[in-house]
Amino acid sequence: MKLKKAYRVWQRNLTVYTKRYKSSLVLNFVEPVLYLVALGFGLGAFVKEINGVPYIKFLAPGLIASSSMFAATFECTYGTYIRMTYQKTFDAILVTPINIDDLVAGELLWGATKGTFYGIIIIVVLSIFGLVDSPYIVLTIPLIFISGLIFAEIAVMASAVIPGIDSFNYFNTLFMTPMFLFSGIFFPLDTLPPAVAKFAFFTPLYHVVNIARSFSSGHIKNSVPDIIWIVIVASLLLPYPFRLMHRRIIK
Amino acid sequence: MIMTQIVNAKGLTKDYGSLRAVDNIDFNILEGQCFGFLGPNGAGKTTVMSTICCFMPPTSGDVQVFGINVTEDPGQIKARIGVMPQDDNLDVELSVFENLIVYARYFDILKKDSSRLAQELLDFVELKDKADVNIRNLSGGMKRKLILARALINKPNLLILDEPTTGLDPHSRHSVWDKLNHLKSNNTTLILTTHYMEEAEKLCDRVAIMNSGKIVTIDTPSNLMDAHGAKNLEDVYLKLTGRRLAE
Numbered sequence: 001m002k003l004k005k006a007y008r009v010w011q012r013n014l015t016v017y018t019k020r021y022k023s024s025l026v027l028n029f030v031e032p033v034l035y036l037v038a039l040g041f042g043l044g045a046f047v048k049e050i051n052g053v054p055y056i057k058f059l060a061p062g063l064i065a066s067s068s069m070f071a072a073t074f075e076c077t078y079g080t081y082i083r084m085t086y087q088k089t090f091d092a093i094l095v096t097p098i099n100i101d102d103l104v105a106g107e108l109l110w111g112a113t114k115g116t117f118y119g120i121i122i123i124v125v126l127s128i129f130g131l132v133d134s135p136y137i138v139l140t141i142p143l144i145f146i147s148g149l150i151f152a153e154i155a156v157m158a159s160a161v162i163p164g165i166d167s168f169n170y171f172n173t174l175f176m177t178p179m180f181l182f183s184g185i186f187f188p189l190d191t192l193p194p195a196v197a198k199f200a201f202f203t204p205l206y207h208v209v210n211i212a213r214s215f216s217s218g219h220i221k222n223s224v225p226d227i228i229w230i231v232i233v234a235s236l237l238l239p240y241p242f243r244l245m246h247r248r249i250i251k
Numbered sequence: 252m253i254m255t256q257i258v259n260a261k262g263l264t265k266d267y268g269s270l271r272a273v274d275n276i277d278f279n280i281l282e283g284q285c286f287g288f289l290g291p292n293g294a295g296k297t298t299v300m301s302t303i304c305c306f307m308p309p310t311s312g313d314v315q316v317f318g319i320n321v322t323e324d325p326g327q328i329k330a331r332i333g334v335m336p337q338d339d340n341l342d343v344e345l346s347v348f349e350n351l352i353v354y355a356r357y358f359d360i361l362k363k364d365s366s367r368l369a370q371e372l373l374d375f376v377e378l379k380d381k382a383d384v385n386i387r388n389l390s391g392g393m394k395r396k397l398i399l400a401r402a403l404i405n406k407p408n409l410l411i412l413d414e415p416t417t418g419l420d421p422h423s424r425h426s427v428w429d430k431l432n433h434l435k436s437n438n439t440t441l442i443l444t445t446h447y448m449e450e451a452e453k454l455c456d457r458v459a460i461m462n463s464g465k466i467v468t469i470d471t472p473s474n475l476m477d478a479h480g481a482k483n484l485e486d487v488y489l490k491l492t493g494r495r496l497a498e
Contacts, residue, residue, distance in 0.1 A: 094306055
């Protein structure tokens, strides 16, 4: 894998994205804001406080994590799959000096970039709403890139093994939705049965939520184990998207 | 005059699982010539092309392009070939011009060079006035011509054309033929697959007729017509592939 060739793939995706960012940008930012308003103000009127924090402030940092997760995941599930299967972009690229490893690396980097970008947008929105207490929140940006890489890795692996695009429904229902609900974004997990908390520990989103929450409140040290977790998992998963895509494409 | 061998294949075999798509074939392709692979669907033509452009590694056998083994240094080979695939795989979100610029980047061609090259190529394929048009608004013939232009962005020594004119109207087809003949006259080596025997007769210096993964015969179109007492290549093709199929 050559980084410069991976960059060419990343650059291609950026060029295409800049052509239609206006429509997709708005969509990606509307959803977290809807959660913020509906749950933050709606549910927040009843819940008032969690761990001494007003509910909307408890909720807000988690949306940085989830928005980033959905952006990276959609990019490398539907986006990657469409480029590979329907638009045949991969076939066009693979007859140039770019090889399959460069291509997969470019897709992963692009997914992580998009995740980071959407995380940043939510950070800006939350700051405007006055929901961020600490300037340390800026330091989450490189960490969101690492977690974005994890989501991109998982998504590219899914794209490499599914038989058809409808199979992403299983991926979303059985993996993404439970992860989203039990990540600690909406309520602390310590009130739930220990099995659920254990499940959450093994999902990346839970750790990204912890990171965003501690950086947002300024208690950075709390999230050291979570930072270690995402760095280790991002590295451990790295070989698999390459292997699985190799198996799918090179016959 | 000794002609350089651009492609040399010995004992090329390709299996997809238990299916043998290409079965122990030999061929060589000379510089500046147009070489055609003919044969029914599923004969193995596209697989041979995929091997030459380093997309699919051979199961066994030795394939050299520009004297380099396809499994050893694909990057160096791919930098010098242009590929016009059977499927339309342009970037649909981009304009005609942007498609060429983005593709040039894969070859590390700098923007200032690629802009000029893209202009020249659009001129060559008669799409200059369509530079800013979105791909969705191109006719089938225009898309094929743009894919041809895209395949030429790295000034390839070898151009690989998988059914270059399938689905085109006669005007567009003749226009593509003109471009290909022009390239050949500039010493670009061409390899093509086609189902149109007229196309093979017009363009190819030599053809290989394939059936069920094997090469039935390799020769010049005129030698084949003489040898089989046929007045056109289509009769030769039907005779050779039809008889085998009937067996």
